[in-house]
Amino acid sequence: MGFWSTLFGGGSPQEKAARIAAKAEARAQREAEELAEKAAKTDGLFERALGKDPENCSYDARQKAAIKLVLANETAKGREAWLSISRDYPNELAHALEQVGVCYHLEKNYRAALENYEAAIRVGADAGHLADNMAEARKGMAAIG
Known part of the structure; x- marks a missing residue:
């Protein structure tokens, strides 16, 4: 591929469309993986904040997990966590x-x-x-x- 083709994207319209579709698919896959990772992390924090993590069920650990939920903009889970902490x-x-x-x-x-x-x-x-x-x-x- 020549300099101008590299710079301006050579190839047929079908090839250009295929490259665009491949990039969009790769971006969507990365975003889905990031969301899944965030959800898993949030679920773990929520379980800890509720006191369901036997290794991290102290007040301090639960409080830190609840704070992290709120900082992650999971305020509904944060509220539920704080209410659970207050009961315990x-x-x-x-x-x-x-x-x-x-x-x-x-x-x-x-x-x-x-x-x-x-x-x-x-x-x-x-x-x-x-x-x-x-x-x-x-x-x-x-x-x-």
């Missing part, structure tokens, strides 16, 4: 409710976020610590109307 570690209810509020906040469900922040305060969370989050939630609610 009742002394951590305030922290769990705060984190559930954060999950709702990230989803822009400001009313539910505010309700959970307020519930966290009622069971012992530091109101000063949550003041900024609550202000942002109220601002978000006002913007939505």
Whole structure:
């Protein structure tokens, strides 16, 4: 293939279409593999956060897994994980409710976020610590109307 053919893609229209289709198929395969890998990782984190990983079922391990779920934008699983943690570690209810509020906040469900922040305060969370989050939630609610 000559310089111009290499540069501008020589070949018949059928050959060009075949190259484009092959590239699209390879890209779709890579994306599917990446999604499957992310799903497997997320499922593992979720199991750990729920306390179903016998080797990593401490509060600390479960908390880290729940945080990683939220950071991976798996906020629904994060909420469920924090609620499960709060059932197994009742002394951590305030922290769990705060984190559930954060999950709702990230989803822009400001009313539910505010309700959970307020519930966290009622069971012992530091109101000063949550003041900024609550202000942002109220601002978000006002913007939505």
